[in-house]
Amino acid sequence: KATVSVLNCYRSGRTQQAGSGMGGLEKVRVGWSMSTRWTDPPMMLMLLIPYCLAQIYWVLRCLLAFDFVWMFAPAAVSYVYWNFVYHAAEPADIEKFLVFKDAALRKTYAGRKMPICEFYEHFIEGEVSLKDGADMLVTLDKHRNEFLNYKTTVRQLRFLIEQFFPQTSSSFKDKSATKKEIADHYDRGNDFFNAFMGPSMVYTSAFYRGLTQSLEIAQENKMSLICDKVHLKKGETFLDIGCGWGTLVRHAAKKYGAKATGVTLSVEGAAWCKENNKKDGVDTEILCMDYRDIPKDRKFDKVSSIEMAEHVGLANFQLYLNGVKNLMKDDGIFLMQVAGLRQGSNWEDVAWGLFMSKYIFPGADASTPLNWYIQQCEKAGFEVHSVETIGRHYSHTIHGWYDNWMKNRKAMESKYTPRLFRLWEVFLAWSVVAAGQGSATCYQIAMNKNTYDYPRDRWCNDSPEANMAFGN
Secondary structure (H helix, E strand, O other), rough: OOOOEEEEEEEHHOOOOOOEEEEOOHHHHHHHOOOOOOOOOHHHHHHHHHHHHHHHHHHHHHOOOOOOOOHHHHHHHHHHHHHHHOOOOOOOOHHHHHEEEOOHHHHHHHOOOOHHHHHHHHOOOOOOOEEEHHHHHHHHHHHHHHEEEOOOHHHHHHHHHHHHOOOOOOOOOOHHHHHHHHHHHOOOOHHHHHHHHHHOOOOOOOOOOOOOOOHHHHHHHHHHHHHHHHOOOOOOOOEOOOOOHHHHHHHHHHHOOEEEEEEEOHHHHHHHHHHHHHHHOOOOOOEEOOOOOOOOOEEEEEEEEEEHHHHHHOHHHHHHHHHHHHHHHEEEEEEEEEEEEEOOOOHHHHHHHHHHHHHOOOOOOOOOOHHHHHHHHHHHOEEEEEEEEEEHHHHHHHHHHHHHHHHHHHHHHHHHHHHHHHHHHHHHHHHHHHHHHEEEEEEEEEEEEEOOOOHHHOOOOOOOHHHHHHOO
16 A cells, blocks of 8 residues: 655745845846856846946936936937837748737737747737647747847846846745745646646656657656666665656656655645555655755665756755755765756847746746756765756657647636646747757756765676666
8 A cells, every 4th residue: 555654735834044045146147157258148138237227327316416418318329229229120021920919019010020028928918829820839940030039128127127126036045935936836736737748747858769759658768767877776765856746756666666755845746646656556755845844864875856956046056955965875876857058048048048937937047057067066065977968858858748738728728728828838839949959958967975985886887777877
């Protein structure tokens, strides 16, 4: 009989950690990590914020000095440049692709390209639609550059400025803020996620061994790959931090004979774990709590964290990694799978990142290029054994999610509103493109404690597990 230890999901919210988030500075640090040169778009975008603040300061200074002649001169110059130079019309047959439901909006963009951030805002709100019911994925993949551009808009600048204020920021990372972030996204309803993730209920990149494989087989591949990379053996203790719907811990227990424990903040996810443990006859432990509340006296042979680390925030990343290290036995192995961003991102990459930050994963500020992750792991006292980039696998994974979502349009629109359906339609379609071309990616990073007496010969052992650990 399956047994599940589900601790009170609200207990961890009682303890606050003030000051663990840095608000808008988190977004600045992400932009900094993405940039190689001062002229890279993330840096240029960040410089626009102090420029706007300087404009406000100038107006106030002139007002106090009763200098009304020069008060609005810089703002007037900026307005002319912004609207008539930077946002000068780029000719395009936009109505070949879009149907406008608002006459004023149609007039604004007649015969010209539309910034992609304006496109998704108007599409989500139902103010434009794709012509002749065209497929969103095909349109963005094959035709986006024919009618869209990636220029920054006032709407995006407003969003970035709001990140510096606690009331509107998604980057403050105390326990209550983290709990709310998880609940707002992951507790919509298990049927919502099942509508695109399918029966496996896995919200992370799969691993394909041939593009003829189904999404479900590819997800099982990924779970076995994780278990093999950490050399999981029968009877060993296994911890998955951010276990979601518990599919990996059930797989580790059922296929590898591990004593598996999962940690999640999602109430709905924990309920799903409990129900499916009973169905599968699997004995796992589910702790519903913040990662900072995992009992410090627990020690595990193997640990994984699959696309959860992005949510802890840059300021908390060392706290998170050191917490993982303290939960591991000295000869343990840790595998961290994390979503990442392209180093030296261009304006298209930035546009996608801002969309994700605003609408899909508002607090996932620790999505960075690979070099930042490696530096953080080594700084925390880990020795990185192997890194495998699985971004292209992610593109095919999300393509499977998109196909599932579009098949369930009627039911999802009926229960969750057409607006939310359209939001997810854009999210999934655009993410297929982003992951496919490297704007976004995903890494599997296997590591161990960097100590003199760590049993490193395990990496030299000619066994299937060792080969898997090298990504072969």
